[in-house]
Amino acid sequence: MxxxxxxQLHTFIRSASTALPSDVEAALREAQxxxxxxxxxxxxxxxxxxxxxxxxxxVTPICQDTGSLIFYVHHxxxxxxxxxxxxxxxxxxxxxxxxxxxxxxVNPLTGKNTGxxxxxxxxYVTFKAWEKDEVxxxxxxxxxxxxxxxxxxxxxxxxxxAGRDLKGIRKCVLDAVYKAQGMGCAPGVIGVGIGGDxxxxxxxxxxxxxxxxxxxxxxxxLVAFEQELHADLNRLGIGPMGFGGKTTVLGxxxxxxxxxxxxxxxxxxxxxxxxRRKEMxxxxxxxxxxxx
Numbered sequence: 031m032x033x034x035x036x037x038q039l040h041t042f043i044r045s046a047s048t049a050l051p052s053d054v055e056a057a058l059r060e061a062q063x064x065x066x067x068x069x070x071x072x073x074x075x076x077x078x079x080x081x082x083x084x085x086x087x088x089v090t091p092i093c094q095d096t097g098s099l100i101f102y103v104h105h106x107x108x109x110x111x112x113x114x115x116x117x118x119x120x121x122x123x124x125x126x127x128x129x130x131x132x133x134x135x136v137n138p139l140t141g142k143n144t145g146x147x148x149x150x151x152x153x154y155v156t157f158k159a160w161e162k163d164e165v166x167x168x169x170x171x172x173x174x175x176x177x178x179x180x181x182x183x184x185x186x187x188x189x190x191x192a193g194r195d196l197k198g199i200r201k202c203v204l205d206a207v208y209k210a211q212g213m214g215c216a217p218g219v220i221g222v223g224i225g226g227d228x229x230x231x232x233x234x235x236x237x238x239x240x241x242x243x244x245x246x247x248x249x250x251x252l253v254a255f256e257q258e259l260h261a262d263l264n265r266l267g268i269g270p271m272g273f274g275g276k277t278t279v280l281g282x283x284x285x286x287x288x289x290x291x292x293x294x295x296x297x298x299x300x301x302x303x304x305x306r307r308k309e310m311x312x313x314x315x316x317x318x319x320x321x322x
Contacts, residue, residue, distance in 0.1 A: 035114075038310070038317040039121035039167075040128075045319060046169050046308040047096050047130045049086045053243045054219075054280065054305045058082070061217060061270070061277035071275030078270065078303060093304045096131045097171035099153035100236070104166040111157045118155060122147045134174070164313045168240055171306040176218060177299075179210035182231065185294040194294045196255055199224060199284075200262075206298040207263050207279065212272015215302035219243070220263070222284035223297040230287065231297035238283035239301050240309075247284065256282045270303070280305070 062075035085092040099122055103114065123146040125131045135149035136142065147153065183202040185194045190205055192198035203222055210218070223235030247253050260282045269275025280303065289295070309320035 032117075032315075034315065035117045035312075036120045036124070038312070039118055040124050042167065042169060042308060042310045042317070042319065043099070043121055043125045044089065044128075044130050046171055046306050047091045047125070048089050050082050050092055050304065051242075051307060051320075054303070055079070055082055057243045057280045058217075058303060061275075061280070064276045069275070070273045071269045071277075074270040074273055074275075091130060091132070092306065093173060093302075094132065095173045095175065096134065097173040097306065098134055098177070099131075099147060100170040100172055101153055101155040102168040102237070102240075103155060103157045104160045104162070105157060106161075106163055106165070107159050109157075109159075109165065114157075115155055118153055119148045122153055164311055167310045167312070169308050169310075170236070170239055172236070173215070173302050173304065176214040176302040179206070179214040180232070180235075180297070180299040181206050181209075182228065182298070183296045185296060196251075199296050200255070200259055202296045203259055203282070203298055204262065204266075206300070207268070208266060210300055211268055212270075214300040215304070216268055216272060217270055217277045217280050217303050219280050219301040219305050220259075220282045221299040221301065222282065223295075223299070224284060224286035225289035226287045226295060227290070227293065228295060231295040232299065234285055234287055235297040235299040238285055239299070239305065240307055241281075241283045243281045243305075245283075249286070252284050252286075256284055 058075060058079055062072060065072035101118060126133055126147045131147050133143050133145045133147060135144045135147050135152040185192055185198050190201045192201040219239060221235040221238035223231040226234060247256055260279060263279045264277055266278050267274055268278040311318050
């Protein structure tokens, strides 16, 4: 794979780490406007937004935890995925040397950090073939603090009084966000994966973070569910960083997949306010980047 691709991916990673998507920044500014001036919540949003502006201006990471690198690559049949993964690894290693990424690949048995963000299944890359003649690369930088407050439920859940329906799923999400408090760096974006097995429900919940804030679910059955849950979660009063306030979440995104008759899993993934996601399209060797 060419050095050109490595450089394109390096630029891609740099943008994800240093420039917050416009829809996320707009949501943070709207949230700040709902708080009374001089309150802890308003001041916290001011600090967050100052940080966002400085990171973009100085081309420095938005957060000291630059997260785990999660890539989704849609590609035409015939792409050399082995070479493409090597290009991703080279770009990640270079971005780490350039201090655009913090070294976040640790051996769980020895505790040793590779120092490069490259290791076994790191970065995490999913390849999926499609019929288009272009390559679409999606990148998410997933911080450890928000990852720690993600959770999974098995329905029915007698402790929550949650059955196998949307009402039961709603109780799961409310419980997860309430227990997280400010530990996931609120206000967060909530991804909900309904159905599948233990692993695929989590994967589905994380894929929701690529939706733009304010977008409407394509499934009519989940439109009202998302909107009502978004309002309910913001009534919890947890607020930015858990200091109290009117905005606890910036958005709620849900999706479902078929499940085994004996199982009903609900995964709730949490993304911090630094919702770092980007898209890049490769056509005839040239890259275009999501302007958001």
